[in-house]
Amino acid sequence: MRVPPGLTEKDFSQALRQLQEAIGKEWVFSSDEDTDLYRDAYSPFWHEPEEPVASAAVAPDGVEQIQKILRIANDYKIPLWTISTGKNLAYGGAAPLLSGSVVLDLKRMNQILEVNEPNAYALVEPGVSYFDLYRYIQDRALKVWIDPPDPGWGSPIGNSLERGGGRTPMRDHWANHCGMEVVLANGDVVRTGMGALPDAKTWQQYPYGFGPYVDGMFSQSNFGVVTKMGVWLMPQPEAYREITVSVPRHDDLIPFVDTLSYLLNSGITQGTILLDSPLLNYRVAQGGQMLDLPGGPSVAEMERIGRDKNLAYWGCTLHFYGAAKIVDAQWEHTQERFSAIPGATFRDGKSYRFPLQMKEGDGIPRVAFGVPDLSVFGLLQGSSGHIGFSPIIPMSGEAVFESLKVFGQVYAEMNVQPKNQFFALPWSYFPRSFVLLFGFPIEHDVAKNRRTREVFKRLAQAGAEHGWGEYRTHIAFMDTVANTYSFNNHALRRFHETLKDALDPNGVLSPGKSGIWPRRLRREHT
Numbered sequence: 001m002r003v004p005p006g007l008t009e010k011d012f013s014q015a016l017r018q019l020q021e022a023i024g025k026e027w028v029f030s031s032d033e034d035t036d037l038y039r040d041a042y043s044p045f046w047h048e049p050e051e052p053v054a055s056a057a058v059a060p061d062g063v064e065q066i067q068k069i070l071r072i073a074n075d076y077k078i079p080l081w082t083i084s085t086g087k088n089l090a091y092g093g094a095a096p097l098l099s100g101s102v103v104l105d106l107k108r109m110n111q112i113l114e115v116n117e118p119n120a121y122a123l124v125e126p127g128v129s130y131f132d133l134y135r136y137i138q139d140r141a142l143k144v145w146i147d148p149p150d151p152g153w154g155s156p157i158g159n160s161l162e163r164g165g166g167r168t169p170m171r172d173h174w175a176n177h178c179g180m181e182v183v184l185a186n187g188d189v190v191r192t193g194m195g196a197l198p199d200a201k202t203w204q205q206y207p208y209g210f211g212p213y214v215d216g217m218f219s220q221s222n223f224g225v226v227t228k229m230g231v232w233l234m235p236q237p238e239a240y241r242e243i244t245v246s247v248p249r250h251d252d253l254i255p256f257v258d259t260l261s262y263l264l265n266s267g268i269t270q271g272t273i274l275l276d277s278p279l280l281n282y283r284v285a286q287g288g289q290m291l292d293l294p295g296g297p298s299v300a301e302m303e304r305i306g307r308d309k310n311l312a313y314w315g316c317t318l319h320f321y322g323a324a325k326i327v328d329a330q331w332e333h334t335q336e337r338f339s340a341i342p343g344a345t346f347r348d349g350k351s352y353r354f355p356l357q358m359k360e361g362d363g364i365p366r367v368a369f370g371v372p373d374l375s376v377f378g379l380l381q382g383s384s385g386h387i388g389f390s391p392i393i394p395m396s397g398e399a400v401f402e403s404l405k406v407f408g409q410v411y412a413e414m415n416v417q418p419k420n421q422f423f424a425l426p427w428s429y430f431p432r433s434f435v436l437l438f439g440f441p442i443e444h445d446v447a448k449n450r451r452t453r454e455v456f457k458r459l460a461q462a463g464a465e466h467g468w469g470e471y472r473t474h475i476a477f478m479d480t481v482a483n484t485y486s487f488n489n490h491a492l493r494r495f496h497e498t499l500k501d502a503l504d505p506n507g508v509l510s511p512g513k514s515g516i517w518p519r520r521l522r523r524e525h526t
């Protein structure tokens, strides 16, 4: 029998009986067969004793049952690990950070409480997936879009709390949440923003309410259990267009990113953009690397290859969503702006009017048009999964050059070949910054995974030394990453710990999440 740390088998059996009485026998899972379903399918600890596993899982049907679970967890000091749909692959899946935790699985709380078309918002519970919300909207022919991440089986609540990203103009999911209901560790139910006003009429329309704005405290955190959240939707646009812009030389990246940044910050181009490099892709296809490894070809050599093969050094596809006339004007203005870079070339891209009729194999990029799907997993065939290293860097050409060099240097020092280079160029998931998404392959090979973990830690450290922090991380690296956010001798961690001790004195909610440990477990972990 797996038991939570610090509990005897006898006490845990007694606690499980109380949990069964509280929420029903069939919703308390404690057999290995059941709890194995909560293992991280992409665990970097495969076949190692350090792989964190749940001792049990509980699936309440609502706030009242959550309160009962919390009462029992507080009595026995049982660590709970909250998940919404538990599809956090690449960052830990449904597995707890602290082995022996009981997973608090909110999948059964799956009501779509409201979708408001004129004001473009929804109010959902944690178990609602992007597929559920999409279907609900389609069934009622509402003219609003959701913004799913690449895999659509996750949840607006789980993904937004992790501050995940999608592809449409609503891609920054945390920025597009509005109002929450949260159960605190002591069972108290708090509504944030306008939700604190009884009978509030604008809970999902105006985020701030009155007084300190506390929503952020519940994202990437272990201060509460979120049971409802508002999600802003996008009015269905009339049209979409795109344009691919390319520039020939290495140093063109600086004006290129400045122009891109201006267009994004002005709202002229929208959605997530991936910086591309036809020339670096060619280097990869020839067995080279995307990152700048010492001893690699010089810039002059690369530019010569570019001229010979007619390959641009840099490029990207920009997206425009909205009224057809405005989209055309944005498309034209984008060309004008990039034309200031000598040698810039343009290729007109896809163009659509909505609503779209979609068919299997039509090549329409579903996620970019608010349609959840799972095709991203098709790209990963033959892999046993990956974990994400995802630092935020400035949105500037200089920062891209530096990051390619700095992370290339780490690989060289550690004498490993980067295998994740397709993600080494940045994405614009969030405003005013780039995020790099390195995907480290996970294998059923202990030695290789150990090496991957070492490389990950060294990359995180090298990033931090250059002022680049991770936006989100796998449960295996939460302490590593939290340690890099160390301004003023870890003042932020002290602040988090002060809040944790006040809100959750028994330390029952998700111990270790984002490097925040409750007092009773702190000494051994930080």
Ligand SMILES: Cc1cc2nc3c(=O)[nH]c(=O)nc-3n(C[C@H](O)[C@H](O)[C@H](O)COP(=O)(O)OP(=O)(O)OC[C@H]3O[C@@H](n4cnc5c(N)ncnc54)[C@H](O)[C@@H]3O)c2cc1C
Pocket (backbone or CB within 6 Å): 082, 083, 084, 085, 086, 087, 088, 089, 090, 091, 092, 093, 094, 106, 126, 149, 150, 151, 153, 154, 155, 156, 157, 158, 159, 161, 162, 163, 164, 165, 166, 221, 224, 225, 226, 227, 376, 377, 380, 510, 513
């Ligand atoms: C191939 C691939 C592509 C991916 N692409 C993307 C992408 O495009 N964008 C992206 O953002 N991610 C992406 N991911 C990462 C991940 O799969 C998604 O972010 C996914 O949506 C997260 O799972 P979930 O929504 O089920 O959240 P959950 O697993 O339910 O929750 C995530 C975490 O949030 C916290 N949490 C969840 N619910 C609550 C709650 N109710 N109260 C308090 N805390 C809570 C917990 O700490 C939990 O571990 C990708 C992963 C893979 C493997």
